[in-house]
Amino acid sequence: MHDVLPADMHLWHRLELTVRDVFAAYGFSEIRIPILEKTELFARAIGDATDVVEKEMYSFVDRNGDTLSLRPEGTAGVVRAVLQNGLLYGPPLRLWYMGPMFRRERPQKGRTRQFQQVGAEVFGAAGPDTDAELLAMCQRVWRRLGLHGLRLEVNSLGTAEERAAFRSELHAYLSLRKNDLDEDSSRRLDRNPMRILDSKNPRMQALLSEAPVLHDFLGSESLAHFAEFRRLLERLDVAYVVNPRLVRGLDYYSHTVFEWITDALGAQGTVCAGGRYDGLVEIQGGKPWPGVGFAMGQDRLIEMMRLQSEPPPDTPHVYLVMAGQGAVEDGLGIAEQLRESVPGLRIQCNLGGGSFKAQFKRADRSGAELAVVLGEDELARGQATVKPLRSQAEQQQVALERLAGWLDDWLKHAAPGSDGSC
Numbered sequence: 087m088h089d090v091l092p093a094d095m096h097l098w099h100r101l102e103l104t105v106r107d108v109f110a111a112y113g114f115s116e117i118r119i120p121i122l123e124k125t126e127l128f129a130r131a132i133g134d135a136t137d138v139v140e141k142e143m144y145s146f147v148d149r150n151g152d153t154l155s156l157r158p159e160g161t162a163g164v165v166r167a168v169l170q171n172g173l174l175y176g177p178p179l180r181l182w183y184m185g186p187m188f189r190r191e192r193p194q195k196g197r198t199r200q201f202q203q204v205g206a207e208v209f210g211a212a213g214p215d216t217d218a219e220l221l222a223m224c225q226r227v228w229r230r231l232g233l234h235g236l237r238l239e240v241n242s243l244g245t246a247e248e249r250a251a252f253r254s255e256l257h258a259y260l261s262l263r264k265n266d267l268d269e270d271s272s273r274r275l276d277r278n279p280m281r282i283l284d285s286k287n288p289r290m291q292a293l294l295s296e297a298p299v300l301h302d303f304l305g306s307e308s309l310a311h312f313a314e315f316r317r318l319l320e321r322l323d324v325a326y327v328v329n330p331r332l333v334r335g336l337d338y339y340s341h342t343v344f345e346w347i348t349d350a351l352g353a354q355g356t357v358c359a360g361g362r363y364d365g366l367v368e369i370q371g372g373k374p375w376p377g378v379g380f381a382m383g384q385d386r387l388i389e390m391m392r393l394q395s396e397p398p399p400d401t402p403h404v405y406l407v408m409a410g411q412g413a414v415e416d417g418l419g420i421a422e423q424l425r426e427s428v429p430g431l432r433i434q435c436n437l438g439g440g441s442f443k444a445q446f447k448r449a450d451r452s453g454a455e456l457a458v459v460l461g462e463d464e465l466a467r468g469q470a471t472v473k474p475l476r477s478q479a480e481q482q483q484v485a486l487e488r489l490a491g492w493l494d495d496w497l498k499h500a501a502p503g504s505d506g507s508c
Contacts, residue, residue, distance in 0.1 A: 101204075104231055108226050115180065116183065119183060127166055143156070168181070181208075183204070186202055198385065218322060241343050243342075301330050342361050343360070343362075362378040401432070407445045409462070424490055459471040471483060472492070
């Protein structure tokens, strides 16, 4: 688990505001669900043979003897919430959520035990048009964030009956090669053989090269759903590749599944994944009702955004150096006047005293482009010294009465990001 430090907060804010704006444009409303749920909720929804339930959940028994778990994902909790609060069985319901999830995994880059997700769910719409629009919405988020190099992979898992027939054939194929399976695949063979398809071990992928393919077990309705889904993606200009080995690690998926993948983050390249789960509402005790959704990994998206090396938008433009008690008293007031008079100007005042040398070191560390120096001598002359910190330009003396106008002109024409040059 890790902290989010101030240097990255501008990236988190940008991601969260972008998501809110884009999701609202598609008619989604926010829902907030508890971090703690009864363990049985996840065992029933996700599947007790999955890695998540078998070995990754943080679970404990509370004082009343109830077994509770920190949520490892958001969809099961959203389904519980909409059932419990009577929100289903009307027009299609579009919801989104944001917050921390927890899995006790082996920590590595891009995979931590507390991680942040944004998720979106649609209930009551069974057609492939919903699946396709969700992916168009994801693509809009990537474009708004300026992210490039994301690859969309799609597949169909068909119905529960079609998967059962495929699972039986896959189990038979792998059982004949049991001695060649690695440790994880051996453990999964009897309980969840489809998860072996998702193995990252090259030896296992070679072993699967002649294994049965799920697509061959799909019936006419499942094939038609998948074909229409792909046709709509093409109409919406959402590029994709079909990955016949793509499965999801949670048992509730059916028909459409998908992943957005990047090669920029190493092994943990999936930044968004999801699919259709038409049977999940019934599994949770409701009447049959279709559902489809996805979750974005915020931590991984932030890492992609960080690679763009964009300057933080909260970096000050000006660092105010003040020497002498009189300069501090007048300087704080001058800074307030400048913030009021110059729209968008960010000023950081030196606080806590210090020599000129110490204050200039702080000014440099702040990232500011300019230092405005106020000493008692400057105040006596009614002037401030403006010293560029990121260029070789000469420092200038500017009358205090003209300082706001000077900074306003600099901000419009010479500050980084303006049309001029600093």
